[in-house]
Amino acid sequence: GAVVSQHPSWVICKSGTSVKIECRSLDFQATTMFWYRQFPKQSLMLMATSNEGSKATYEQGVEKDKFLINHASLTLSTLTVTSAHPEDSSFYICSAEGGGDLREQYFGPGTRLTVT
Amino acid sequence: GDSVTQMEGPVTLSEEAFLTINCTYTATGYPSLFWYVQYPGEGLQLLLKATKADDKGSNKGFEATYRKETTSFHLEKGSVQVSDSAVYFCALSDQGGGSNYKLTFGKGTLLTVNP
Numbered sequence: 001g002a003v004v005s006q007h008p009s010w011v012i013c014k015s016g017t018s019v020k021i022e023c024r025s026l027d028f029q030a031t032t033m034f035w036y037r038q039f040p041k042q043s044l045m046l047m048a049t050s051n052e053g054s055k056a057t058y059e060q061g062v063e064k065d066k067f068l069i070n071h072a073s074l075t076l077s078t079l080t081v082t083s084a085h086p087e088d089s090s091f092y093i094c095s096a097e098g099g100g101d102l103r104e105q106y107f108g109p110g111t112r113l114t115v116t
Numbered sequence: 117g118d119s120v121t122q123m124e125g126p127v128t129l130s131e132e133a134f135l136t137i138n139c140t141y142t143a144t145g146y147p148s149l150f151w152y153v154q155y156p157g158e159g160l161q162l163l164l165k166a167t168k169a170d171d172k173g174s175n176k177g178f179e180a181t182y183r184k185e186t187t188s189f190h191l192e193k194g195s196v197q198v199s200d201s202a203v204y205f206c207a208l209s210d211q212g213g214g215s216n217y218k219l220t221f222g223k224g225t226l227l228t229v230n231p
Binding site: 004006041049106108110 | 152157158159160161162165205217218219220221222223224226
């Protein structure tokens with residue numbers, strides 16, 4: 001149980017275009033999902049917290065107009081990178097909160113974005 | 117703010133060697149502590165966790181004890197296997213704004229186990 005999927009697993013796009021990444025909780029409902037960015041040989045950096053039916057909460061320094069997050073249902077959150085530039089190339093990882101007292105997060109496999 | 121510091125890698129060991137990966141933290145509240153593992157090409161998986169001082173988390177032969185006095189949560193395994201080769205992340209969870217529990221990660225330690 002507690003499986004989280006991401007689609008696509010990798011994507012290459014041209015500079016100036018927009019890319020949408022989907023995060024789905026396959027066998028549980030997730031009121032809260034998180035989006036992280038991971039640079040090579042670096043830690044995961046939390047970008048934003050997404051609550052179903054409400055606006056996402058962005059971490060300091062993350063441009064909300066560039067990284068659009070939508071959490072339209074209890075099993076789906078999307079991250080759209082708008083007007084992508086080469087510096088947006090990274091590994092994007094989502095997680096879904098599974099509930100319970102500890103509110104354990106279950107992670108997706110990640111999406112590799114390359115902007116040319 | 118909260119932070120996690122873990123030993124930098126890479127760590128290279130021979131099979132059946134003893135493993136220690138150090139992790140220390142700073143937090144304003146009483147966090148829960150975690151070790152996550154990321155195998156090549158896969159997402160993060162929870163390896164073990166501890167929710168309060170002196171708790172010991174264990175899984176797959178790995179152990180870590182929540183030491184509040186030293187603010188540490190070191191990961192240990194008595195005999196590593198080639199299949200343990202992965203990146204290991206130490207993390208803490210503290211209640212952020214509102215009701216969301218935010219994870220703060222260390223930078224990760226790459227472990228390579230040679231046969």
